[in-house]
Amino acid sequence: SQKIEQNSEALNIQEGKTATLTCNYTNYSPAYLQWYRQDPGRGPVFLLLIRENEKEKRKERLKVTFDTTLKQSLFHITASQPADSATYLCALDKGGGNKLTFGTGTQLKVEL
Amino acid sequence: DADVTQTPRNRITKTGKRIMLECSQTKGHDRMYWYRQDPGLGLRLIYYSFDVKDINKGEISDGYSVSRQAQAKFSLSLESAIPNQTALYFCATSDSSPSGRFETQYFGPGTRLLVL
Numbered sequence: 001s002q003k004i005e006q007n008s009e010a011l012n013i014q015e016g017k018t019a020t021l022t023c024n025y026t027n028y029s030p031a032y033l034q035w036y037r038q039d040p041g042r043g044p045v046f047l048l049l050i051r052e053n054e055k056e057k058r059k060e061r062l063k064v065t066f067d068t069t070l071k072q073s074l075f076h077i078t079a080s081q082p083a084d085s086a087t088y089l090c091a092l093d094k095g096g097g098n099k100l101t102f103g104t105g106t107q108l109k110v111e112l
Numbered sequence: 113d114a115d116v117t118q119t120p121r122n123r124i125t126k127t128g129k130r131i132m133l134e135c136s137q138t139k140g141h142d143r144m145y146w147y148r149q150d151p152g153l154g155l156r157l158i159y160y161s162f163d164v165k166d167i168n169k170g171e172i173s174d175g176y177s178v179s180r181q182a183q184a185k186f187s188l189s190l191e192s193a194i195p196n197q198t199a200l201y202f203c204a205t206s207d208s209s210p211s212g213r214f215e216t217q218y219f220g221p222g223t224r225l226l227v228l
Contacts, residue, residue, distance in 0.1 A: 008152070034216060043116075043202050043219030044155070089154070099170075100217060104154035 002027040006090060006103040013080055014111055021075040021106045023090035028101075030092040033066055033073050038087045038105065047088075048075075080110045115139045116220035118203050124226045125193050133188045133223050135203030143206045144186040145217065146170075146178060148199040155202065161186055162208070193227045200224050 005024045013019050023033070032051045036044035050057045050066045050073065057064045063076040077084050087107045091100040116137045125131050135144065146158040147170075157170030159178040167178060175197060179187045190197055203220040 041222070041224075043204070043222050044217075046216040046218070049216060099157065099160065101157075102155040104152060 002101070004028075004090065004092060004101060004103040006106045008104060008106070010107040010109055012109045012111060015081060017080055019077040019080045019084065019108055019110070021088050021108065023073040023075070023103055025071050025092055028071070028092055032093055033064075034091045034100065035064055035073075035075050036089040036091060038089060044089055077108075082110045082112060084108060085110050116203060116205055116218055118201075118220040118223050120223060121221065122224045124228065126228050127194055129193050131190050131193055131225075133201055133225070135186045135188070135220055137184050137205045137218075139205055139207070139218060140183075141205040141218070142183065142208045143215075144180065145204040145206075146176075146186070146188045147202045147204065148172070149202060149222075150199050158188065195227045198225060198227045
């Protein structure tokens with residue numbers, strides 16, 4: 001069956017360090033992968049999209065990699081700040097028409 | 113995102129009651145979606161609509177119905193609410209592109225529903 005896995009355990013890191021979150025998938029061949037941020041009680045907010053033919057995408061302190069051989073995406077936040085504390089969701093298209101399947105998310109806590 | 117609004121924001125209802133959750137958007141997007149979010153299960157797609165005359169079931173449509181009244185409005189109904197429909201419900205929109213792909217989704221603030 002198709003599955004998207006994100007680490008369900010919260011990731012705690014110190015301010016200034018790089019946070020790395022993982023998204024693994026099985027039995028998909030997605031054309032692209034997206035990352036969203038979700039704060040408690042609020043809707044997800046789009047951060048980055050990476051296509052199957054792209055290895056890496058950057059936006060300010062954010063970096064996403066996409067390895068279609070390993071079926072894995074890594075999401076990095078450099079120089080992390082307490083304001084980066086949130087849950088981060090990855091999402092894959094299931095083919096055609098932008099129907100996304102979301103992972104369960106990983107909660108990131110950045111401590112002073 | 114203020115461009116996508118949901119009403120009500122919170123709702124408590126009783127088993128067997130019919131309720132409607134409403135979503136409106138000012139982004140001018142053709143595509144609209146309803147998701148529910150449960151702890152440990154993530155976001156799951158209930159229904160989606162690619163234009164006013166196009167309605168499609170998602171992975172968990174049983175017990176739900178939808179209405180796309182206009183490009184900007186997409187409503188979700190629970191005909192006879194049951195306790196396991198207690199969840200956080202999100203509406204989302206996305207634009208269509210010539211390729212029909214690679215479009216991000218914009219989410220509303222959510223409706224927290226409790227069925228007693």
